[in-house]
Amino acid sequence: MADDATLLKDPAEIDAPQSVSLEAFKSGMALLAGAVNIVTTDGPAGRAGLTASAVCSVTADPPTLLVCVNRASSAAPAFLENDAVCINTAGPGHRDLAMLFGGKTPMEARFAEASWTTGASGAPILTGAVVSFDCRVSSRAVVGSHEVLFCRIIGITEAPQTPALAYFARKFHELEA
DSSP states (O other), X not given: XXXXXXXXXXXXXXXXXXXXXXXXXXXXXXXXXXEOEEEEEOSTTOOEEEEXXXXXXXXXXXXXXXXXXXXXXXXXXXXXXXXXXXXXXXXXXXXXXXHHHXXXXXXXXXXXXXXXXXXXXXXXXXXXXXXXXXXEEEEEEEETTEEEEEEEEEEEEEOTTSOXXXXXXXXXXXEOX
């Protein structure tokens, strides 16, 4: 097995074939099903939120998730400065809210459409989410157009019998518990 230093090469040093086209990437990604998450933050840079499917587990020890934030999005300035993040997995009842958080709606109008509590991190927790992961950002990495936030989980709120919402083939789909 390679040592850690081998695994951490600068992407510019990796001898790899040319990337696929943007169109091919988007078409392929439309067929990669993902949970619908309303990701929120609050702190010195203000309260903000976005809808993301680019969320995944990193490690159980310490419990860490990653979330990718487009640096050109309207929510990016807050996410790039704040360390409080909550990843709220949406259910079917949050379909309209997910669309709202994924669009160009002003931040305060997004938050006005749902009920929120505040986690130990200071981030907004969506009332009625399938699961909410209250986190503190432990590290960040810039990859192309996105900032990858590594989020250490400090609290979890669950509604285990609630169906989840997935995004696949450019449409929402309900997943039964």
